Amino acid sequence: MEKKKVLFFIYQMGSGGAARTMLNIINNLDRTRFTPILVTLNYDGDYEEYVKPDIKFIKLRTKRLRSAIFPLAKVIRNEKAAIVFSTIPNYNTIAILAKLVSFTRAKNVVREAAYLGGDFSTNIKLMMYGLLYRLSSKIIALSKGVKDNLVNRYKVSAKNVDVIYNPVDxxxxxxxxxxxxxxxxxxxxxxxxxxxxxxxxxxxxxxxxxxxxxxxxxxxxxxxxxxxxxxxxxxxxxxxxxxxxxxxxxxxxxxxxxxxxxxxxxxxxxxxxxxxxxxxxxxxxxxxxxxxxxxxxxxxxxxxxxxxxxxxxxxxxxxxxxxxxxxxxxxxxxxxxxxxxxxxxxxxxxxxxAAKAIVKQYENTFANTIGEYNRDIDRG
Structure with a gap:
């Protein structure tokens, strides 16, 4: 398979679990198969110093998440990304919208880490996220319980959800x-x-x-x-x-x-x-x-x-x-x-x-999704 670019989008490389997971994935990604690109908003994060030096690191010129859609779309287009990977509902929303307005054939892979919902208003909000998630090519749940929650509260198809546990370095x-x-x-x-x-x-x-x-x-x-x-x-x-x-x-x-x-x-x-x-x-x-x-x-x-x-x-x-x-x-x-x-x-x-074993599962998901990407190009 020709090396493809995977664009990782997160708010910032701060000290939280989402950034730590992103770091473990991006650092361990097989460079013979994928070229990783890291994109954040214009913040400095505690984990930035641990990002491997071969990774292209782009900071958008905004600190507002809602203002990131068009700048992120431009990066997706300029970098010719095959995959746009994101995590956490608000950031997933921005990544999906940015891919749409990039007018490219890039594929969204979104990761859901939280077990959200319970009250009526929250469940309605999650259904709205679910509508957007259906525009992605694949959803990754970090546990079986999170997958069940995605199916029951976000109303997404179970067939489109892979369970991949967090990588631990x-x-x-x-x-x-x-x-x-x-x-x-x-x-x-x-x-x-x-x-x-x-x-x-x-x-x-x-x-x-x-x-x-x-x-x-x-x-x-x-x-x-x-x-x-x-x-x-x-x-x-x-x-x-x-x-x-x-x-x-x-x-x-x-x-x-x-x-x-x-x-x-x-x-x-x-x-x-x-x-x-x-x-x-x-x-x-x-x-x-x-x-x-x-x-x-x-x-x-x-x-x-x-x-x-x-x-x-x-x-x-x-x-x-x-x-x-x-x-x-x-x-x-x-x-x-x-x-x-x-x-x-x-x-x-x-x-x-172990990070290396878990990241292999991410690589398989990316490769399968890229197979769809290549078929789209062939059809185009």
């Missing part, structure tokens, strides 16, 4: 652990006999750090423990106030975004995910890869798939601080043999999401 994680170092100002957190729990994610409602703090307060009455929270977000101040009210403020550490979270994972005794919803639960797979035991809520639909309903990590009910505290205590008090077995099983599970 196992080699990169291990390299960061072996070469990384916990920041000097955080060394004291890990330097005594306390059991250290860690979590990572944006400080927003859906991550439900509120329940995590309540659970930690209960655990702290039974164990000498600390809680490390990686991430930034709008709820940081209210969560700090909650920690004060629970009398645990001196044992909870808000350390913001860390470029190398994996060294922190490795030094922690336990990773806890308290989310209400997760399309996949990328950070769970990363924690398993780092050799850190996991306690997670049954956040729909991803966590149950990543942990196979508790086979590779301990699971608790969403929003239930009592259950979460019990599962955390249970895991932190495992004996050495039980702990080793859990860590080994977790690492084996993480290998199922």
């Amino acid at each position: 196992l080699e990169g994680i291990e390299h960061n652990i072996q070469t990384g170092q916990i920041a000097d100002e955080h060394q004291s957190i890990f330097n005594d006999n306390a059991k250290v729990m860690i979590t990572a994610g944006r400080l927003v409602k859906d991550k439900d750090h509120k329940t995590l703090l309540n659970a930690f307060a209960k655990v702290n009455t039974r164990l000498h423990a600390k809680l490390v929270i990686l991430g930034q977000g709008e709820l940081e101040q209210s969560l700090k106030e909650q920690a004060k009210k629970l009398n645990i403020a001196d044992k909870v550490f808000f350390i913001g975004f860390q470029r190398n979270p994996y060294i922190y994972f490795r030094h922690a005794d336990l990773f806890v995910l308290s989310s209400i919803h997760e399309g996949f639960g990328h950070v769970l797979a990363e924690s398993l890869a780092a050799g850190t035991p996991v306690v997670s809520t049954y956040c729909k639909p991803g966590a149950a798939e990543v942990l196979n309903h508790g086979e590779f990590g301990v699971m608790c009910e969403v929003g239930d601080a009592e259950d979460m505290a019990a599962k955390i205590y249970e895991t932190l008090t495992l004996n050495e043999e039980q702990l080793t077995r859990m860590i080994e099983k977790g690492k084996k599970r993480a290998s199922d999401f």
